[in-house]
Amino acid sequence: MNKHRLIRIAGIILLMLAPACVLTPVAVADEQKEILYWVAPMDPNYQRDKPGKSPMGMDLVPVYADDDAQGGVVSIKPEVVQNLGVRTAKAERTRLWRGIDTVGYVDYDESKVSHIHLRTEGWIENLVVKSEGERVKKDERLFDLYSPELVNAQKEFVTALSSGNKSLIRASKPRLAALGVSDSQIEQIEKTRQTRQHISIYAPQDGVVSSLMVREGMFVKPSVNVMSLGDLSSVWLLAEVFEKQAQWVRVGQDAEVRLSYVPGQVWQGKVEYIYPSLDPKTRTLKVRLRFENPDEGLKPNMYANVSIFGGPKENIVVIPLEGLIRTGREERVIIDLGEGRFEARDVVSGIESGDYVEIIQGVDEGEHVVTSGQFLIDSEASMRAGIKRMHKPAGGVAEESREMKP
Numbered sequence: 001m002n003k004h005r006l007i008r009i010a011g012i013i014l015l016m017l018a019p020a021c022v023l024t025p026v027a028v029a030d031e032q033k034e035i036l037y038w039v040a041p042m043d044p045n046y047q048r049d050k051p052g053k054s055p056m057g058m059d060l061v062p063v064y065a066d067d068d069a070q071g072g073v074v075s076i077k078p079e080v081v082q083n084l085g086v087r088t089a090k091a092e093r094t095r096l097w098r099g100i101d102t103v104g105y106v107d108y109d110e111s112k113v114s115h116i117h118l119r120t121e122g123w124i125e126n127l128v129v130k131s132e133g134e135r136v137k138k139d140e141r142l143f144d145l146y147s148p149e150l151v152n153a154q155k156e157f158v159t160a161l162s163s164g165n166k167s168l169i170r171a172s173k174p175r176l177a178a179l180g181v182s183d184s185q186i187e188q189i190e191k192t193r194q195t196r197q198h199i200s201i202y203a204p205q206d207g208v209v210s211s212l213m214v215r216e217g218m219f220v221k222p223s224v225n226v227m228s229l230g231d232l233s234s235v236w237l238l239a240e241v242f243e244k245q246a247q248w249v250r251v252g253q254d255a256e257v258r259l260s261y262v263p264g265q266v267w268q269g270k271v272e273y274i275y276p277s278l279d280p281k282t283r284t285l286k287v288r289l290r291f292e293n294p295d296e297g298l299k300p301n302m303y304a305n306v307s308i309f310g311g312p313k314e315n316i317v318v319i320p321l322e323g324l325i326r327t328g329r330e331e332r333v334i335i336d337l338g339e340g341r342f343e344a345r346d347v348v349s350g351i352e353s354g355d356y357v358e359i360i361q362g363v364d365e366g367e368h369v370v371t372s373g374q375f376l377i378d379s380e381a382s383m384r385a386g387i388k389r390m391h392k393p394a395g396g397v398a399e400e401s402r403e404m405k406p
Contacts, residue, residue, distance in 0.1 A: 035062040073343045074377060081340065087372035088336045089320050093365040096318050098248040098310030099353040104239030104257075106302040109290065112231035114204045119180035121221045122147030124214050125198060129227065132212050136203045136229060143214075143226075144198040150179055154195040157186075161193055207231040210300070232296045237269070239306040240284040248310040248351075249274055255289055256307045259298075267291055267298070271308060317363055318356045323371040324349060325378055333363060334370035334377050342370065342377050 039061060040046035040054030052060050076084075126144040129136065136142065153175050160168035176186050181199055189196065207229040214226050237257055241249055251274060257267040275286040287308070291298060324347070325332050335343045347362030363369065370377060 038062055073337070073341055076340050076342060076377070078340060081373075084373035084376055086336075086370055086374075086377070088368040089323060089371050091317050091319050091359065091363045091365055091367045091369055093315060093317050095312040095314045096316055096351060096353050096356060096358055097312050098245075098351055100241055100245050100248060100306075100308040100310065102239050102241055102306050102308070104237050104287075104289075104304050104306045106298045106300055106304065107236045107238055108210060108230040108232070108300055109234045109236050112205070112207070112234065113210070114207070114229045116142070116201065116204070116226045116228070117224070118145065118147075118201075118220060118222050118226065119178065120147050120149045121219070122150065124216060124218045124220060124226075127214070127216045129209055129212060132209050134209045136207065136209065138203055138206050140203045141200050142203055144200050145180075146198050147179075150176075150181065150199050151195055151197065153179055153181075154189055157189060158193050158195060161190060201226075203229060205229055205231060230300070232293055232299070235291055235293045235298045235300070237289040237291060237298075237304060237306070239287045239289065239304075239308070240279075240282065241287050241308070243278060243283045243285065246278070246285045249285070249287055249308060250310070254309045256309075257289070257291070258305045258307075259302055260305075261302070262297070313351060313358065316350065316358045316360075317365055318358055319363060319369045320371050321352060321355050321357045323369040323374060324357055325374060332378065333359075334374040335363070336368040336370055344378050 038048045038051055040056070040058065046054055048060060051062075054060055122145045124143050125146055127142075128140075129142055153172070157169070157172040157176055160172045173186065173190075176189075177183070180201070182202060185196070185199060209227055210230040211225070211228040213224060214220055220226060239255075249271060251271050253271045255269050255271060257269060258265070259267075269289045269291050271287055272290045273288040275288070278285050289306070319333065323333055325334070330346055331349050332344055332346045335345050337343055345362055348360045350358030350360045352358075
């Protein structure tokens with residue numbers, strides 16, 4: 001885009017802003033000003049300490065010591081300030097807590113989940129559990145299994161008992177246990193010395209059936225997860241922490257959890273575990289909290305709002321978050337200089353917590369930052385600086401100064 005086209009675009013924008021903004025000619029004696037450096041008209045980052053040509057072949061223009069436009073300063077009449085609803089807040093030096101507000105979901109406590117696999121292949125018969133979600137008690141019968149291998153193992157055990165060969169008994173009895181036959185059933189076989197066509201499988205713990213992968217009469221192999229049992233007396237809550245906040249999280253930090261289905265109730269917990277890697281798709285770090293759940297009010301897959309409280313960062317300059325302007329490549333704020341003068345200033349931000357953000361560089365304690373109407377002022381300051389760069393020649397020619405008026 002060439003210089004003349006930029007001038008035309010700027011003129012159109014100025015007409016759209018009228019009558020709120022008008023151009024007022026001001027004669028400036030450039031030869032009486034101190035020149036700080038020379039800059040390319042189309043690239044303010046290209047600076048030299050003497051006149052010359054820009055990479056685009058244009059003459060460099062001088063930047064003067066008292067040139068407010070190059071610093072992003074704009075003057076606004078009091079009437080316009082009132083119409084724009086400009087509000088300001090003072091930058092303060094204080095502490096800022098590293099608060100993390102995120103989301104998560106309730107899941108089973110994996111330390112209290114059992115997966116039931118068979119030790120040998122066979123057929124499911126007399127299935128007691130019919131669907132997921134059913135409750136079972138420890139040592140309750142779940143189903144019977146018919147397996148030719150189990151029948152043969154029982155016959156070997158009975159034969160060893162009948163022969164009285166202690167070495168055979170010592171070899172055949174552990175084999176039954178290894179194939180999944182319970183101690184009570186082995187004792188029953190030893191007592192009656194009769195084989196059983198069906199071996200019963202019992203629940204290893206209290207809980208609910210979280211998954212059921214078989215139906216009556218199915219043939220299954222040891223690789224198949226017949227069913228899973230989950231104990232809900234305690235649950236995990238898995239929260240997602242953004243990558244930029246990952247270093248704030250520590251094991252043992254306090255956390256609060258709120259669920260939409262119970263408005264007003266807050267669960268208090270602590271960070272129990274931080275997973276070692278980030279999710280490659282969401283670029284978030286998984287954090288685990290654990291909650292006792294005696295009444296089973298927390299149910300798996302419930303959505304939750306999570307607040308994790310990190311430690312404070314002391315002696316930093318903070319401003320309201322709404323006063324920070326982010327453009328994608330840079331950050332800046334609008335400083336109220338008093339008497340209707342405002343300056344657009346580049347800053348470097350730090351941590352965010354709630355409604356406040358840390359300013360590492362660019363704002364001093366006690367300065368007033370615009371928190372409402374700053375986008376219009378920032379647009380005006382940027383446009384004014386661009387026009388002055390395009391119109392300012394390297395000589396004593398009169399230029400135009402831009403001032404917002406009612």
